[in-house]
Amino acid sequence: MRPSKREAVLDTAEHLFYNEGFHATGIDRLASEAGVVRMTLYNHFGSKDALIEAVLERRYARFLDDLRDAVAHCGPEGGIAALAERHCSWLRERSTHGCIVIKAIGEFESHNPAIAALGRQLKRRLLALIGEAVEHDTGMHDTDMSEQILMILEGANALVPVFGSDHAIRHVHALIAHIPPAKTWWTLEHTCG
Amino acid sequence: MRPSKREAVLDTAEHLFYNEGFHATGIDRLASEAGVVRMTLYNHFGSKDALIEAVLERRYARFLDDLRDAVAHCGPEGGIAALAERHCSWLRERSTHGCIVIKAIGEFESHNPAIAALGRQLKRRLLALIGEAVEHDTGMHDTDMSEQILMILEGANALVPVFGSDHAIRHVHALIAHIPPAKTWWTLEHTCG
DNA sequence: GAATGATTATACCGACCGTTACACTTTGGG
DNA sequence: CCCAAAGTGTAACGGTCGGTATAATCATTC
Numbered sequence: 144m145r146p147s148k149r150e151a152v153l154d155t156a157e158h159l160f161y162n163e164g165f166h167a168t169g170i171d172r173l174a175s176e177a178g179v180v181r182m183t184l185y186n187h188f189g190s191k192d193a194l195i196e197a198v199l200e201r202r203y204a205r206f207l208d209d210l211r212d213a214v215a216h217c218g219p220e221g222g223i224a225a226l227a228e229r230h231c232s233w234l235r236e237r238s239t240h241g242c243i244v245i246k247a248i249g250e251f252e253s254h255n256p257a258i259a260a261l262g263r264q265l266k267r268r269l270l271a272l273i274g275e276a277v278e279h280d281t282g283m284h285d286t287d288m289s290e291q292i293l294m295i296l297e298g299a300n301a302l303v304p305v306f307g308s309d310h311a312i313r314h315v316h317a318l319i320a321h322i323p324p325a326k327t328w329w330t331l332e333h334t335c336g
Numbered sequence: 337m338r339p340s341k342r343e344a345v346l347d348t349a350e351h352l353f354y355n356e357g358f359h360a361t362g363i364d365r366l367a368s369e370a371g372v373v374r375m376t377l378y379n380h381f382g383s384k385d386a387l388i389e390a391v392l393e394r395r396y397a398r399f400l401d402d403l404r405d406a407v408a409h410c411g412p413e414g415g416i417a418a419l420a421e422r423h424c425s426w427l428r429e430r431s432t433h434g435c436i437v438i439k440a441i442g443e444f445e446s447h448n449p450a451i452a453a454l455g456r457q458l459k460r461r462l463l464a465l466i467g468e469a470v471e472h473d474t475g476m477h478d479t480d481m482s483e484q485i486l487m488i489l490e491g492a493n494a495l496v497p498v499f500g501s502d503h504a505i506r507h508v509h510a511l512i513a514h515i516p517p518a519k520t521w522w523t524l525e526h527t528c529g
Numbered sequence: 530g531a532a533t534g535a536t537t538a539t540a541c542c543g544a545c546c547g548t549t550a551c552a553c554t555t556t557g558g559g
Numbered sequence: 560c561c562c563a564a565a566g567t568g569t570a571a572c573g574g575t576c577g578g579t580a581t582a583a584t585c586a587t588t589c
Contacts, residue, residue, distance in 0.1 A: 148536075164443050166359035170577060180537055181578085191577065246442050248497050249434055250357050259497075266498045291507045298491030304441050304452075305459045314484045321514045341566070363547060373567050374548090384547065 149187050152177045157198045161243050165195055165250045192255050199247055199258070203265045206233060207272055214276045222279035223292065226272070227319055230296050231312045234303050242300045269293065285325040295319055342380045345370045350391045354436050358388055358443045385448055392440055392451070396458045399426060400465055407469045415472035416485065419465070420512055423489050424505045427496050435493045462486065478518040488512055 155177035159168040170191055174181045188194040213229035214222045244262045251258040273296075274289040281288075295318045302311035348370035352361040363384055367374045381387040406422035407415045433439075437455045444451040466489075467482040474481075488511045495504035 163446050164359060166357060167443065167447060169575065171575075182538090182580095183536060185578070186535080240445060241438075241442055242494075245434075245494055245498070249439050249442065250360065252433060252497060253356050254360060263498055287507065290503075291511055294488065294491035294495060294504075294507060294511065296491070297494040298487035298489070301435075301438055301490040301494045302487060304445060305438070305456055310483075311487075314480065314487060318484055318487065318511075318515070321516055322511070323514055362545070364545075375550095375568090376566055378548075379565080 148177075148179050148183055152179055152184055152187060152194070153198060153201060156194055157202055157243075160195065160198055161202075161246075162240060165247065192258060195247065195251075195258055196261055199244060199261055199265065202243055203268075207265075207268055209233070210269075210272055211275075214272075214279060220280045222276035223273075223319060224316065226276045227292070227296070227315055231299070231315055234299060234312055235308045238300065239303060239308060241304045242297070245297075245300065266293075281324060283325065288322055288325060291322050292319055341370075341372050341376050345372055345377055345380060345387070346391060346394060349387055350395055350436075353388065353391055354395075354439075355433055358440065385451060388440065388444075388451055389454055392437060392454055392458065395436055396461075400458075400461055402426070403462075403465055407465075407472060413473045415469035416466075416512060417509065419469045420485070420489065420508055424492070424508055427492060427505055428501045431493065432496060432501060434497045435490070438490075438493065474517065476518065481515055481518060484515050485512055 152173070156168075156173055159173055159176065170181060170184065174184050177184075184194070188197060210226050210229050213225045217225035244265050248259050248262040251262075270289060270293050273292050274284065274286070277285050277289050277292070295315060299311045299315050305311075345366075349361075349366055352366055352369065363374060363377065367377050370377075377387065381390060403419050403422050406418045410418035437458050441452050441455040444455075463482060463486050466485050467477065467479070470478050470482050470485070488508060492504045492508050498504075
């Protein structure tokens with residue numbers, strides 16, 4: 144009982160919401176699989192939707208911390224590759240059903256704007272983190288490059304439930320390696336005269 | 337009444353399933369918004385899950401036909417670009433909530449294997465179509481290139497509900513243009529020999 | 530040992546879920 | 560004009576949904 148009931152609920156909720164879906168997971172099953180009575184759940188979180196927000200925030204914060212950690216412990220100019228590699232590790236080990244945030248936005252865009260907004264905020268944090276890795280490697284802000292890396296990672300994410308992790312991951316590094324770097328002031332001068 | 341009730345049900349089901357979610361859309365609302373009584377729905381489709389399969393098949397067949405049409409009416413070496421452009425048109429006009437197949441797989445992977453399997457089959461058909469466009473442009477099979485194009489398109493797909501169509505589409509063409517072509521026999525000889 | 534806050538047990542609410550049965554009415558084609 | 564097919568209206572089935580109320584029990588700490 145030392146690990147608080149609150150944590151047990153969050154663990155079970157994350158597992159069920161992620162693997163079975165948000166709408167498809169009922170409060171009764173959630174509580175019983177967490178070894179908790181329904182009232183405990185409502186005492187802690189107030190509503191199913193609030194629990195969903197807590198799960199999203201917790202899981203994605205862990206994910207982002209893990210990516211940040213990978214970028215922090217890498218050689219010079221290896222930030223992007225390290226981030227991509229850690230992302231692929233998640234796809235292999237912990238994200239085998241796709242991205243929980245994308246799924247949440249999909250299920251709640253027309254039902255609970257707060258959940259959808261939280262999802263968008265979490266993705267904005269991922270984009271910002273990618274931007275930091277890009278700046279770590281190239282020494283400059285490159286919004287286009289960050290957005291393109293995000294698009295490739297989201298593509299891999301989406302393909303995991305379709306063709307499996309191995310297939311989805313196969314081309315990530317090659318694709319990222321071929322993103323053209325930002326034009327600098329002198330190449331612009333060369334091009335535009 | 338010329339447009340059969342069956343079509344009305346399919347239209348309404350596609351709209352509701354896509355915009356509000358599969359589990360979140362009930363039979364009652366579905367029937368009433370289609371201007372049909374519940375029994376008509378069951379007479380035509382037998383069950384909600386069968387209706388879902390019919391909706392997926394119909395919508396995605398239209399999508400694939402549209403892409404195929406774009407590839408068919410393009411100049412030489414413009415097949416990939418034409419396919420990508422048509423895909424982006426869907427993202428702008430008809431796919432503003434993401435890909436219905438990805439959503440279906442996400443909601444039914446652990447509830448109805450038949451629906452998930454159908455989703456995977458539809459995505460395989462998309463990959464095959466991309467392969468045809470690649471062969472149209474380059475004159476050879478290039479599985480890697482096809483898979484990479486698919487990954488980019490899925491990335492754009494996933495980002496539409498997050499940051500909007502314009503943001504999601506912005507980098508598609510540039511990203512695809514920078515995919516390295518397959519190594520031919522003589523470059524392989526140069527590299528390995 | 531009393532008090533306090535967390536957890537449990539149980540019962541309940543109205544609403545909706547997907548599905549079926551059956552009898553009735555409408556419609557179009559031969 | 561008649562008949563079969565398609566669609567309608569109504570009622571019901573057991574089950575689950577998210578959420579609430581209330582009172583009993585437990586562990587901890589002062």
